[in-house]
Amino acid sequence: MRKLVLIWVLCSVFQICSGQNRNEIDSLQQILRNSNRGNSKQISDVTAQIAWLFYSGSKYDSALKFYKRTLTYPIEEPHRGWWARIYAGIGASYAALNQSDSSILYYRQSLTDFQIAKDSENIAHTSLALSIVYKNRGLYEEALESVLTAIKILEKEKPSNSLAQCYNTIASIFAKIHEYTEASNYYRKAITLFAKSDTAYLARSYNNLGWLFILTHQYDSARANLNVAANLKRKLNDTKGLARTINNLGKVSMLTGNLTEATKELNQSFAIQQQIDDPGGMIEVLNNLGELSLLTSTYKKSKDYLLDAEKIILKSGTPEYLRQNLELQVKVARAQKDFANGMMLMDRLIIIRDSLLNDEKSKSLQAMHIRYETEKKEQQIALLQKQEEINLAQIKSSRILIGALAVGLLLVAAIGILIYINLRNARAAKGRIELLLAETRHRIKNNLQTLASIFHLQTRHYTDHEMVLEARNSESRVHAMSMLHERFYNAEADHVINTRAYITDLVHKLVDVYGIRTRELRLTLNVDDIELDIDKALALSLIIQELVCNAFKYAFDHKPNPLLTVSIRSRGDLVVATVRDNGIGLDDHSIGRSQGFSLVEALVAQLEGRMELDNSSGTTFVIQFPTAQWTKRLFS
Amino acid sequence: MDKALVLIVEDQVLIAKSIEAMIVDHGMEVIGICKSGEEAIALSEQQTPDLVIMDIRLNGKLDGIQTAKELQLNERIPIIYLSDYTDKTTVRRAKETRPANYLSKPFTEQDLLRAIDIAIYNSNELRAVNDSDEEFVFLKTTGQQSHSRFLYSQINFVEAERSYCKVHTPERVVTLSINMAAAAEQLSKKRFIKIYRSYLVNIRKITEFTGTEVVVAGHRLPVSDKHRADLVKRLNLLH
Numbered sequence: 001m002r003k004l005v006l007i008w009v010l011c012s013v014f015q016i017c018s019g020q021n022r023n024e025i026d027s028l029q030q031i032l033r034n035s036n037r038g039n040s041k042q043i044s045d046v047t048a049q050i051a052w053l054f055y056s057g058s059k060y061d062s063a064l065k066f067y068k069r070t071l072t073y074p075i076e077e078p079h080r081g082w083w084a085r086i087y088a089g090i091g092a093s094y095a096a097l098n099q100s101d102s103s104i105l106y107y108r109q110s111l112t113d114f115q116i117a118k119d120s121e122n123i124a125h126t127s128l129a130l131s132i133v134y135k136n137r138g139l140y141e142e143a144l145e146s147v148l149t150a151i152k153i154l155e156k157e158k159p160s161n162s163l164a165q166c167y168n169t170i171a172s173i174f175a176k177i178h179e180y181t182e183a184s185n186y187y188r189k190a191i192t193l194f195a196k197s198d199t200a201y202l203a204r205s206y207n208n209l210g211w212l213f214i215l216t217h218q219y220d221s222a223r224a225n226l227n228v229a230a231n232l233k234r235k236l237n238d239t240k241g242l243a244r245t246i247n248n249l250g251k252v253s254m255l256t257g258n259l260t261e262a263t264k265e266l267n268q269s270f271a272i273q274q275q276i277d278d279p280g281g282m283i284e285v286l287n288n289l290g291e292l293s294l295l296t297s298t299y300k301k302s303k304d305y306l307l308d309a310e311k312i313i314l315k316s317g318t319p320e321y322l323r324q325n326l327e328l329q330v331k332v333a334r335a336q337k338d339f340a341n342g343m344m345l346m347d348r349l350i351i352i353r354d355s356l357l358n359d360e361k362s363k364s365l366q367a368m369h370i371r372y373e374t375e376k377k378e379q380q381i382a383l384l385q386k387q388e389e390i391n392l393a394q395i396k397s398s399r400i401l402i403g404a405l406a407v408g409l410l411l412v413a414a415i416g417i418l419i420y421i422n423l424r425n426a427r428a429a430k431g432r433i434e435l436l437l438a439e440t441r442h443r444i445k446n447n448l449q450t451l452a453s454i455f456h457l458q459t460r461h462y463t464d465h466e467m468v469l470e471a472r473n474s475e476s477r478v479h480a481m482s483m484l485h486e487r488f489y490n491a492e493a494d495h496v497i498n499t500r501a502y503i504t505d506l507v508h509k510l511v512d513v514y515g516i517r518t519r520e521l522r523l524t525l526n527v528d529d530i531e532l533d534i535d536k537a538l539a540l541s542l543i544i545q546e547l548v549c550n551a552f553k554y555a556f557d558h559k560p561n562p563l564l565t566v567s568i569r570s571r572g573d574l575v576v577a578t579v580r581d582n583g584i585g586l587d588d589h590s591i592g593r594s595q596g597f598s599l600v601e602a603l604v605a606q607l608e609g610r611m612e613l614d615n616s617s618g619t620t621f622v623i624q625f626p627t628a629q630w631t632k633r634l635f636s
Numbered sequence: 637m638d639k640a641l642v643l644i645v646e647d648q649v650l651i652a653k654s655i656e657a658m659i660v661d662h663g664m665e666v667i668g669i670c671k672s673g674e675e676a677i678a679l680s681e682q683q684t685p686d687l688v689i690m691d692i693r694l695n696g697k698l699d700g701i702q703t704a705k706e707l708q709l710n711e712r713i714p715i716i717y718l719s720d721y722t723d724k725t726t727v728r729r730a731k732e733t734r735p736a737n738y739l740s741k742p743f744t745e746q747d748l749l750r751a752i753d754i755a756i757y758n759s760n761e762l763r764a765v766n767d768s769d770e771e772f773v774f775l776k777t778t779g780q781q782s783h784s785r786f787l788y789s790q791i792n793f794v795e796a797e798r799s800y801c802k803v804h805t806p807e808r809v810v811t812l813s814i815n816m817a818a819a820a821e822q823l824s825k826k827r828f829i830k831i832y833r834s835y836l837v838n839i840r841k842i843t844e845f846t847g848t849e850v851v852v853a854g855h856r857l858p859v860s861d862k863h864r865a866d867l868v869k870r871l872n873l874l875h
Contacts, residue, residue, distance in 0.1 A: 438723065442693070445720040446648060449742035453654030456745065460657055475744075482742040512746040 084113035098316035164193035203232035663782020673698030
């Protein structure tokens with residue numbers, strides 16, 4: 001219950017009053033009467049609620065009574081915020097009753113408590129309210145200071161209606177102290193903010209801006225703004241505001257010399273003022289009517305209006321109104337040549353003027369504004385500096401990052417270039433090696449061909465059959481070697497020679513070279529797939545070449561059905577090569593003489609093998625040699 | 637019937653000489669041994685060779701392939717490249733000149749002769765298929781196994797004899813080392829017609845046609861039923 005009431009109270013601070021006000025007050029007073037046994041805080045809450053409802057219903061005296069009653073209840077735990085609100089309510093009530101001194105007192109008390117409670121939002125609101133009171137009281141210095149406090153707080157928040165009201169207020173203050181440029185700037189700020197939120201205040205701001213234009217003698221602009229304000233107020237049924245705006249329009253008409261229009265407008269405003277309770281509005285319209293009558297030379301009438309105005313001013317007006325009123329009265333007295341009265345009025349006017357505004361005051365006000373502006377600028381500068389520092393830090397850190405990245409990139413690039421150079425060098429080296437190898441290969445082949453050519457040419461010069469055969473044998477040795485070379489180069493993967501393909505090729509080539517008719521010769525080849533390194537393959541090929549050539553040279557001389565068998569077999573760690581023919585057979589004598597035979601013996605020795613010769617039927621050579629040490633790969 | 641003319645382009649003189657020996661041994665004629673491409677071009681302008689044996693690596697500005705291109709500007713001369721130089725670019729360049737054959741060093745006499753056989757056979761066949769107007773054909777004769785150049789105007793008819801065949805010219809009868817079918821493939825289809833199982837006749841040499849016989853340079857040759865219609869058609873076309 002207690003909490004509920006409290007929430008209700010807090011919410012209702014911002015509630016707009018309604019027709020149900022009276023009923024609510026009654027019911028609350030009922031609660032109050034019934035809650036004598038309740039704690040004092042609860043009673044205070046309800047009392048404050050009642051006071052607020054009275055205030056909302058413009059019953060300021062009653063509001064004041066209930067607000068003050070809340071102060072009489074003892075409260076166990078003083079709650080600064082709560083007290084501040086009560087004081088603010090009292091201040092507002094006094095302000096509404098035009099008792100500005102009391103209002104200022106309570107508002108200040110409220111402000112102190114809000115400051116202790118560190119409730120910045122309410123500090124702003126209260127400062128604004130206080131500023132308005134100060135302004136109306138002619139205390140522009142205090143008003144300006146107060147409103148600047150509010151603005152300082154509110155500008156940190158999101159743009160709000162309160163901020164707009166602050167702008168409106170500060171603009172009015174500037175207008176009063178004749179700082180029209182500042183005033184105009186703040187009015188425009190206010191208009192911008194109100195345009196989004198509050199039409200009533202928007203209308204007021206337009207009105208105020210119009211009034212400002214009157215002060216600066218820009219009557220067309222004044223009329224335009226006032227018309228906008230009047231239209232808005234008509235829509236809003238804001239009769240009080242409308243009366244003031246129409247009054248201002250009348251003033252514009254009067255100042256532009258359109259007296260008929262001015263009379264019409266001012267009378268319209270006066271008629272409205274008579275129905276409502278707005279002392280300020282009434283004073284303004286009476287002052288204006290007095291001035292208008294002065295212009296139309298109806299001095300008697302003018303004096304009546306002005307005296308009526310003076311009465312209200314003395315009761316609840318501002319010194320500013322009194323100054324205007326007195327100035328007009330002085331003019332009327334002059335026109336009526338009533339100098340005695342005029343002198344008296346002048347004396348009063350001088351006092352009022354002095355109290356209102358002197359150079360010193362104006363300067364101090366200026367200084368204060370400058371201080372505020374400077375402070376604001378300094379804050380902005382500080383903020384900018386901070387941002388700049390942050391930016392610098394960011395730039396620095398991003399510089400470091402960029403630097404690091406650049407260094408990283410350079411490193412990567414350097415490594416890339418090194419790798420590329422290495423690769424290129426390797427490739428170039430490889431290319432050179434390949435080129436050299438190709439060149440070497442070409443030269444070997446060309447030289448072997450030259451050698452073969454020499455032997456071939458020799459065969460044509462010899463007449464001795466033996467010599468021809470010998471030359472041809474040499475030629476075929478060269479071919480055997482060159483074939484081996486060819487195979488060696490083409491064996492790309494591992495530099496080993498496949499015996500089957502090579503020996504088969506070799507024997508066929510020999511058949512070719514010796515012009516043996518394949519049809520006549522029965523050739524049997526049994527070659528196992530043995531891989532030999534090039535040295536060993538060369539030795540083996542030369543042995544086979546010698547033995548086969550030998551058979552071709554001697555064995556088949558006029559022998560029918562020549563038969564040749566070449567077999568190379570793998571037997572464990574041994575290679576067994578057999579060359580057999582069915583020829584005439586070799587005698588020991590011819591063997592001893594044969595150059596080819598001694599060559600074969602040397603080659604067998606090189607292979608660390610042994611050779612057997614069987615002369616029984618034809619000739620059979622059997623050569624055995626170990627593979628173990630020889631099959632090791634050349635490049636492995 | 638003339639000997640086939642061979643041009644040897646090879647900067648290694650000994651190799652060139654041995655090639656020359658091999659060629660001459662087989663009844664062909666060498667018109668020159670050139671050590672450079674420039675020399676070869678100059679020589680062939682004086683006397684067009686029937687076959688060129690060309691080393692790819694040569695002394696001088698031009699290599700074998702460039703020289704071959706030059707030589708072939710006027711007419712397609714069969715070329716046998718002679719090299720071990722077998723990198724991809726060279727092979728591709730060599731291919732563009734459509735060589736008759738390619739012989740890798742070192743080579744034996746038999747390798748060379750086989751390469752020449754194939755080169756000449758291919759060029760004959762190319763001529764025969766293209767129906768060109770060339771007036772000659774190379775035919776391999778027995779004995780030296782040589783390629784001889786026969787003018788079409790000199791061949792009266794070809795007579796089959798077991799696995800060989802004989803070419804009858806006005807002067808003599810030459811035995812070829814190839815059979816009738818192989819000879820028919822190489823002779824111009826436009827000029828020769830088979831009239832009997834064992835006779836291939838030069839149409840222009842037919843002086844008489846009786847229906848069952850033709851007379852060619854005084855020889856009476858039989859016409860088989862199988863080939864008669866074709867012969868009549870061809871003769872009509874001529875007249």
